[in-house]
Amino acid sequence: MKTIEKKKFTFSDYWDRYSTITILALMIIVFGVLRPTSFLTPANLVKIMEQSSITILLGLGEFFAILLGGIDLSVSSIMALSGAMTAQLMVNQGMHPFLAVLLGVIVFGAFIGVINGVLVTATGLPPFIITLGTQAILRSLVYIVTDARAVSGLPASFSKTIGGKLFGVIPVPIIVALVTAALLTFLTVKCQSGRNLYALGGNSQSAWYAGIPVKKHIILAFAISGVCAALAGMVNVARLAAAEPNAGTGYETYAIEAVIIGGASFFGGVGKVPKVIIGGLIIGVINNGLNMVGVSSYYQQLAMGCLLILAVTLDRFFGASRKNS
Amino acid sequence: MEPLVQMKNITKRFPGVVALDRINFDVQPGEVHVLLGENGAGKSTLMKVLSGAYTPDDGTILLNGKEHKQLTPHLSAEGGISIIYQELSVVNWLTIQENIFMGRLPSKKIGPIAVVDYKSMSESTEKLLAQVNLITRKPTTSVGDLSISEKQMVEIAKAVAFNAKVIVMDEPTSSLTEEEVQKLFAIIRQLKAEGKGIVFISHKLSEIQEIGDRITIMKDGGYVGTFPVKDLTTDDMVRMMVGREIKSNYQHLPEENYQFGEVMFYCRNLTRKDGKVKDVSFDLRKGEILGFSGLVGAGRSETMCAIYGAAPKSSGEIWLEGEKLSIQNPYQALRQGIGLVTENRRETGFFKNFSNGRNIALARQLKASSFNGMWGLTNRREEVKIAEEQRQKIQIKCTSLNQMTAQLSGGNQQKVILGKWMAAGVKLLIFDEPTKGIDVGTKSEIYKLMRSLADAGIGVIVVSSEMPELLGLCDRIAVMADGRIIETYEVAEATEEKLAKAATGAIA
Numbered sequence: 119m120k121t122i123e124k125k126k127f128t129f130s131d132y133w134d135r136y137s138t139i140t141i142l143a144l145m146i147i148v149f150g151v152l153r154p155t156s157f158l159t160p161a162n163l164v165k166i167m168e169q170s171s172i173t174i175l176l177g178l179g180e181f182f183a184i185l186l187g188g189i190d191l192s193v194s195s196i197m198a199l200s201g202a203m204t205a206q207l208m209v210n211q212g213m214h215p216f217l218a219v220l221l222g223v224i225v226f227g228a229f230i231g232v233i234n235g236v237l238v239t240a241t242g243l244p245p246f247i248i249t250l251g252t253q254a255i256l257r258s259l260v261y262i263v264t265d266a267r268a269v270s271g272l273p274a275s276f277s278k279t280i281g282g283k284l285f286g287v288i289p290v291p292i293i294v295a296l297v298t299a300a301l302l303t304f305l306t307v308k309c310q311s312g313r314n315l316y317a318l319g320g321n322s323q324s325a326w327y328a329g330i331p332v333k334k335h336i337i338l339a340f341a342i343s344g345v346c347a348a349l350a351g352m353v354n355v356a357r358l359a360a361a362e363p364n365a366g367t368g369y370e371t372y373a374i375e376a377v378i379i380g381g382a383s384f385f386g387g388v389g390k391v392p393k394v395i396i397g398g399l400i401i402g403v404i405n406n407g408l409n410m411v412g413v414s415s416y417y418q419q420l421a422m423g424c425l426l427i428l429a430v431t432l433d434r435f436f437g438a439s440r441k442n443s
Numbered sequence: 444m445e446p447l448v449q450m451k452n453i454t455k456r457f458p459g460v461v462a463l464d465r466i467n468f469d470v471q472p473g474e475v476h477v478l479l480g481e482n483g484a485g486k487s488t489l490m491k492v493l494s495g496a497y498t499p500d501d502g503t504i505l506l507n508g509k510e511h512k513q514l515t516p517h518l519s520a521e522g523g524i525s526i527i528y529q530e531l532s533v534v535n536w537l538t539i540q541e542n543i544f545m546g547r548l549p550s551k552k553i554g555p556i557a558v559v560d561y562k563s564m565s566e567s568t569e570k571l572l573a574q575v576n577l578i579t580r581k582p583t584t585s586v587g588d589l590s591i592s593e594k595q596m597v598e599i600a601k602a603v604a605f606n607a608k609v610i611v612m613d614e615p616t617s618s619l620t621e622e623e624v625q626k627l628f629a630i631i632r633q634l635k636a637e638g639k640g641i642v643f644i645s646h647k648l649s650e651i652q653e654i655g656d657r658i659t660i661m662k663d664g665g666y667v668g669t670f671p672v673k674d675l676t677t678d679d680m681v682r683m684m685v686g687r688e689i690k691s692n693y694q695h696l697p698e699e700n701y702q703f704g705e706v707m708f709y710c711r712n713l714t715r716k717d718g719k720v721k722d723v724s725f726d727l728r729k730g731e732i733l734g735f736s737g738l739v740g741a742g743r744s745e746t747m748c749a750i751y752g753a754a755p756k757s758s759g760e761i762w763l764e765g766e767k768l769s770i771q772n773p774y775q776a777l778r779q780g781i782g783l784v785t786e787n788r789r790e791t792g793f794f795k796n797f798s799n800g801r802n803i804a805l806a807r808q809l810k811a812s813s814f815n816g817m818w819g820l821t822n823r824r825e826e827v828k829i830a831e832e833q834r835q836k837i838q839i840k841c842t843s844l845n846q847m848t849a850q851l852s853g854g855n856q857q858k859v860i861l862g863k864w865m866a867a868g869v870k871l872l873i874f875d876e877p878t879k880g881i882d883v884g885t886k887s888e889i890y891k892l893m894r895s896l897a898d899a900g901i902g903v904i905v906v907s908s909e910m911p912e913l914l915g916l917c918d919r920i921a922v923m924a925d926g927r928i929i930e931t932y933e934v935a936e937a938t939e940e941k942l943a944k945a946a947t948g949a950i951a
Contacts, residue, residue, distance in 0.1 A: 308820050308821060309818075309819065309820055309821065310808055310809065310812040310816060310817070310818065310819035310820065310821055311816075311817045311818065311819075312821075313801070313805070313808065313821050314809070314816060314817070316794075316796065316797070317794050317797065317805065319796070320794040320795055320796035320797060321790070321791075321794055321795060321796075323790050323791045324790070324791050324792060324793060324794055325794075326753065326773065326791075327751075327753060327773055327783065327785050327791045327792070328773065328777075328805060328806060328809065329772070329773040329774040329776065329777035329778075329806065329809055329810075329816065330774070330809065330816060331772070331774055331815045331816060331817065334815060334817060335817070338817070383796075387794070387795075387796035388796050
């Protein structure tokens, strides 16, 4: 067929590129108009970012599981376990906070993530099933090691560093989330293994025939997810100055929402790391904004659900997924 | 005789494209009407107009003695038109009878409740299966257990059950073995005898000559003409379809006095763990194209997968340019200079979420990175350079390197894959069914590229089920059956008959 080249910037092109940032901007405008004096203050905006940092961290990890066309339901439990273990190491063993955090992230983040990945590659079962299982197992471990009691009495140096503010202005959790996001963006955009992860998410068979080590990359993706969840765990413990055994219960849905609202394809192979930040912020803005407007918290989940379906529907009809199908 | 369906001056425009330009097409009772054209010539669009999926902008369709401006899927089905698509539309987890009677299961009444009448359904299914010669299968067999050829028979049975008068078959032979093709042709002849009209879409000219009665040729959405098949030679068909002469032989001519170089690749006693490849040994000289012929399941693709490391081998040696290779997985094959162009482009060839540039650059980047391809940086500028070089070298037709490969035609997708391997600097490139579903014009370009690779000193191995392709392209042809090489022929002494005999074990 003869085709005539037409270069026209359509709504579809726009939506493809800027959908998430547009949604965020619209929401900030709406809440800003409704509550100009309380919502649109620098202090409140910083607060939203701080509140969103855990969702963003969990979402950043979840992104890699979803990029492979999979899912990681265990992030909430990893978050709780790593937080509880780190807290216990500091409180009961008197370990130096830096060492405890390092151990918490590597052993209870990366290592558990690797176990998730190994289970997925070894059994060939869908990640949904494996991580649904590890979610329950790890949560149970949290209750066992903490005796279902909160671990408190953390060293002040820990809570003040991770839970504190840099130069007294920028909350450290935000910095942790942004630095993690920057590193992962570099991985996905610039590194060969990042490129391989996209390839694998697009078509695992093609990836195998192209010479990409499929199993190693699946394990890598779950390890990243584990590390991010553990970082979220550290942030959570520091902010509360205590490790709650049921911390983060149900947070995996926030993580998934952040990734999906951020425009990643649930079928794998499509998505961008920085958009997860925006996805996480959108969730934060909804919760904070509805509070400010005085809407009962009963309605917040309702708003989230509607937004999720709306965002994905718009993407379905105007976004990149329409062109690829 | 009154035609079963007659399409007159059908025109269909898409934004920026005239997909069909005043096409005439009719089907008489008891004939096989071939529709021929390159990919993108408009055959599928025309059939979509016939099925009622597309509304034509101009022209009329005469069906059931009534003139229509356009058809709807309902009108089309009512008029007895049934289309069997290349990607068969059977439901694998249902039984044969449920597939055939999908949407109109026979019912009976138990008291006031209507329930499915399995007895009458299975009886009618048995009759239909007998009609399409599928008597070895029970109506209650799950369709997922059938071979592609058998699934096709189920689709034909479904069309017959629907009382179809015109059955359109879109490239029905592309995934069939020679024997299965003959079975299909027997059914087609029987349907003809019953007065049904068959529309046969295929790129395989020898098949067209064997089964076709009339032929309509299309080119770039335009109507070239309708002729009796016996009045045209295959060369005529190609010329009208492509608009230029196409070479049919790609070997060096005898007067060129071409000399092959030394043996650059060989494999000895290759055996696979699963027993699909047994004791396979062969040599490949520099400048030579070696073909592998045989039936589906003879172990040709399986041999290539074993060489490439995509399937485990139990014993055997592989030597490339004087070095013994150890290949456990495709990554090691890539690192040591072996590439494989797989049979299924969409499933194992390229990445649908990648642009042309990324698909082309991938193998080279992966090869350059360390630690099993996990460690290394990608360079956007280098990526564009690599891809642009290949795009120009092999003339990939795409709007830009940023265009998604999934949007290209099959032939250009294949070129992207070829570019990927060439960019990676392969020393040996294995092609598995390289021209499956690719039109004649692009086919010849791919053959030329393969020959130029061989001339450049790169080893070329081709697995193909199309014997004319092997005879036109290869310098030597090995025939496999039951996981072994039965015979190897110089192309000068090879004929289709000899290859077929060796493949079926007639001379073992």
